[in-house]
Amino acid sequence: MGIIRAKEVGYSYKRLNDQGEVESVRQALNNITLDVAAGDFIAILGHNGSGKSTLAKHFNAILAPNEGTLWVDGKDSRQPENVWDIRRTAGMVFQNPDNQIISGVVEEDVGFGPENMGVPTEEIWRRVEESLRAVGMYKFRRHSPNKLSGGQKQRVAIAGVVAMRPKCIVLDEPTAMLDPTGRKEVLKTVGVLNKKEGMTIILITHYMEEVVSADKVFVMDQGEVVMEGTPREIFSQVERLKSYRLDVPQVTLLAYELRKQGIPLPEGVLTNEELVEALCRVRAAGEKQFTENGESV
Amino acid sequence: MIRDITIGQYYPAESVLHRLDPRTKILCTLLYIISLFLFQEWTGYLIATVFLCTAILLSKVPVTFIFRGVKAIMVLLVITVVFNLFLIPGEPVVRIWKLTITDQGIRTAVFTAFRLIYLIFGSSLMTLTTTPNQLTDGLERLLGPLRVFRVPVSELAMMMSIALRFIPILLEETDKIMKAQTARGADFESGNMIKKAKSLVPLLVPLFVSAFRRAADLAMAMEARCYRGGSGRTKMKPLAYGRRDAFAYLITVAYLLLLIGVMRFTK
Numbered sequence: 001m002g003i004i005r006a007k008e009v010g011y012s013y014k015r016l017n018d019q020g021e022v023e024s025v026r027q028a029l030n031n032i033t034l035d036v037a038a039g040d041f042i043a044i045l046g047h048n049g050s051g052k053s054t055l056a057k058h059f060n061a062i063l064a065p066n067e068g069t070l071w072v073d074g075k076d077s078r079q080p081e082n083v084w085d086i087r088r089t090a091g092m093v094f095q096n097p098d099n100q101i102i103s104g105v106v107e108e109d110v111g112f113g114p115e116n117m118g119v120p121t122e123e124i125w126r127r128v129e130e131s132l133r134a135v136g137m138y139k140f141r142r143h144s145p146n147k148l149s150g151g152q153k154q155r156v157a158i159a160g161v162v163a164m165r166p167k168c169i170v171l172d173e174p175t176a177m178l179d180p181t182g183r184k185e186v187l188k189t190v191g192v193l194n195k196k197e198g199m200t201i202i203l204i205t206h207y208m209e210e211v212v213s214a215d216k217v218f219v220m221d222q223g224e225v226v227m228e229g230t231p232r233e234i235f236s237q238v239e240r241l242k243s244y245r246l247d248v249p250q251v252t253l254l255a256y257e258l259r260k261q262g263i264p265l266p267e268g269v270l271t272n273e274e275l276v277e278a279l280c281r282v283r284a285a286g287e288k289q290f291t292e293n294g295e296s297v
Numbered sequence: 298m299i300r301d302i303t304i305g306q307y308y309p310a311e312s313v314l315h316r317l318d319p320r321t322k323i324l325c326t327l328l329y330i331i332s333l334f335l336f337q338e339w340t341g342y343l344i345a346t347v348f349l350c351t352a353i354l355l356s357k358v359p360v361t362f363i364f365r366g367v368k369a370i371m372v373l374l375v376i377t378v379v380f381n382l383f384l385i386p387g388e389p390v391v392r393i394w395k396l397t398i399t400d401q402g403i404r405t406a407v408f409t410a411f412r413l414i415y416l417i418f419g420s421s422l423m424t425l426t427t428t429p430n431q432l433t434d435g436l437e438r439l440l441g442p443l444r445v446f447r448v449p450v451s452e453l454a455m456m457m458s459i460a461l462r463f464i465p466i467l468l469e470e471t472d473k474i475m476k477a478q479t480a481r482g483a484d485f486e487s488g489n490m491i492k493k494a495k496s497l498v499p500l501l502v503p504l505f506v507s508a509f510r511r512a513a514d515l516a517m518a519m520e521a522r523c524y525r526g527g528s529g530r531t532k533m534k535p536l537a538y539g540r541r542d543a544f545a546y547l548i549t550v551a552y553l554l555l556l557i558g559v560m561r562f563t564k
C-alpha cells in the first residue's frame with residue numbers, strides 16, 4: 001500500500017450567497033483514484049484549471065474530499081483528528097515563494113514548522129541546520145528572505161518543510177514564478193531529496209521538461225486523472241497530450257515529427273542524448289544499406 | 298521616499314546590541330525615549346548624544362541605515378519646526394511680513410527637531426538590531442501578564458511579526474504599481490489635495506486585492522506547516538536574560554539617573 005492513496009475522490013467548491021445558501025457549485029475533482037508508492041518521484045501534469053492545486057491541497061488535508069476517501073500514510077484525511085498527523089507526513093510547498101515565508105530571517109522561517117509541532121529547542125536547531133544544508137542554503141541562514149532570489153526563496157520554503165521531517169513533499173508549481181536558473185536550482189534540490197533522503201516527491205508542474213526524470217506521471221484534465229504511466233509511456237502519445245492542451249518536451253516533439261516523416265526513430269524519446277544516439281543509429285543503418293545497394297549495382 | 302522607512306528592517310551583524318535580549322532592548326529604548334522628554338538644556342542633549350552614539354557604535358549598523366529612518370519623517374519634521382518657529386511667543390528676532398520668529402521659537406524648534414530625530418534614531422536602532430521575530434517574542438513576553446484578561450497575546454504577536462515581514466514587500470509592490478501606472482500616464486504628483494487623493498484610488502485598489510490574496514495564501518501556508526495558534530508551540534530562540542542584559546539595564550538606568558541629576562543641578 002502506498003503512502004498516498006485516493007479512492008474515487010471527488011471535490012466541489014461551493015459558493016455561498018449572503019444568506020448562506022449554495023449559489024453555485026464547481027466540481028473541481030471527479031472520481032480520482034491513485035496510489036503513490038513511498039520513495040517515488042511523481043509528477044502531475046495538467047493545464048490551468050484542471051484541478052491540480054485542488055488535488056495537492058487534499059494530500060495535505062487542507063481540503064477533505066466530498067466524495068470518496070483519501071489516505072495519507074494510512075490515515076483517512078476526513079477524520080479531524082488525523083489532520084495534523086497528515087500535515088506532518090506530507091509537507092507542502094506553494095507556488096509563490098513570498099507568500100509562504102513567514103519570518104523575516106531564513107533560519108527562523110525554517111524553524112516555524114518544528115515550533116508549531118512542539119519540537120524541543122535543541123532539536124529545532126539541529127533540524128534547521130540539517131534542512132538548510134540539504135537545500136544548500138546554510139550560508140544564508142541569517143539573511144532576510146526579501147533579499148534572496150526566487151529560486152533561493154523557494155529552496156528556503158523547501159527547507160521549512162524538510163525540517164518537519166515529512167515522508168512526502170508536495171510541490172504545487174514551485175517553479176512557475178522563477179527564471180530558468182531558479183527552476184534548475186529548485187529541481188536539483190528536489191531531485192537530491194528524493195535520491196539521497198528517499199523522500200516521496202509529488203511535483204505539480206506544467207513545464208514538461210521537469211517531468212522527464214519522474215518515476216511516474218499523472219495527467220489531469222477537467223478534474224480527472226486521464227493518463228498515468230512512466231514519462232516514456234506518457235510522452236509517446238503526443239496527439240493525446242495535445243488534446244489535453246499539453247505540450248511535450250521539444251526533443252520528444254522533434255523525434256515525433258521526424259517519425260511522422262518516415263525516419264525510423266523509437267517512440268517517446270525524452271532527452272537530447274537519446275535523440276542523438278537514435279539518429280546516429282539511423283544514419284549508420286542508412287550507410288550500411290547504401291553500400292549494400294551500391295555493391296549490387 | 299516610500300522605500301526609506303526603516304522600521305521593521307533588520308540589519309544582520311554580529312554585535313553586542315544584536316545579542317541583547319529583545320526585552321532588554323525594548324525596555325531600554327522605552328527608557329531612552331522617556332529620557333528625551335526630561336530635559337530642555339544643552340547639557341541634557343550632550344548626555345543623550347553620548348548615550349546614543351555609543352549605542353550606534355556598538356551596534357555596527359552603518360550610520361546611513363539609521364539616517365534612512367529620518368528621511369521618512371522629513372515632512373513631519375519640517376511641519377514641527379515651522380510651527381514652533383513662528384508660533385512660540387517670546388523676544389522677536391526676525392520679522393518677515395506678519396510673521397515673527399522669536400528666540401524662544403528658535404530654541405524650541407531646534408530642540409523639538411532634535412528630540413524627534415533622536416527618537417527615530419533610537420527606535421530604528423532597536424528594530425535594526427532585532428529581528429522582527431525577536432521583537433515580537435520580546436513583546437509577547439512583556440505583555441504576557443495580559444493573558445489573565447483574556448488578551449490573545451501570542452496571536453497578536455504573530456500578527457505583528459507577519460505585518461512586519463510584509464511591510465517591505467507591500468511597499469515594493471506599491472512602488473511597482475505606481476511605476477506601472479505612471480508609465481500609462483497616471484499622475485501622482487501634481488494637483489491639489491483632492492486630486493492627489495483621487496489619484497491614489499487606482500493605486501490602492503490593486504494593492505488591497507494583492508494584500509488579501511497574500512493573506513489568504515499565507516494563512517494556508519501556515520496551516521500547512523501545522524500552525525494552530527499559540528498554545529503548544531515551542532520556541533526556536535527562547536528568551537533568556539544573560540549577564541550582558543543586566544549590564545545594559547544598568548547602563549541605561551545610570552544614564553537616566555545622570556540625566557535627572559544634571560537637570561536638578563543646573564536648575
Ligand SMILES: Nc1ncnc2c1ncn2[C@@H]1O[C@H](COP(=O)(O)OP(=O)(O)O)[C@@H](O)[C@H]1O
Pocket residue numbers: 013014026027028046047048049050051052053054055
Ligand atoms: N477557492 C476556489 N473557489 C471556487 N472555485 C475554485 C477555487 N479554487 C479553484 N477553483 C476552481 O476549481 C478548478 C480547479 O482549480 P485548480 O485546482 O486551482 O486548478 P490548477 O491548479 O490545475 O490550475 C478551476 O476550475 C477553478 O476555477
Ligand SMILES: [Mg+2]
Pocket residue numbers: 052053054172173
Ligand atoms: Mg494551481
